[in-house]
Amino acid sequence: MRFLKKLLIGVYVYLALFSAASLIIFAVCQTEPTALITCVFGVAGIESMLGAIIKASEAKKQNRKEVTENGADIC
Helix, strand or coil: CCHHHHHHHHHHHHHHHHHHHHHHHHHHHCCCCHHHHHHHHHHHHHHHHHHHHHHHHHHHHHHHHHHHHCCCCCC
16 A cells, blocks of 8 residues: 555544544533634645645656657657
8 A cells, every 4th residue: 555545544534533532522521622623624635635636746747658658649
């Protein structure tokens, strides 16, 4: 399994655990840490978007490499 997949699975597991902990804290204290929740999910979203950008650029680079190896025109 590649590093990016492991990283994204780790992020999703962390978000699930964080959500469960936030629900427990909300049930006990009757207050929710809104700013903390927003920041944590925002960082996770940015991490996911960066992973998608990296994956897309690798696929594009691989595609260009295959096209040039086969001797086809890039146009």
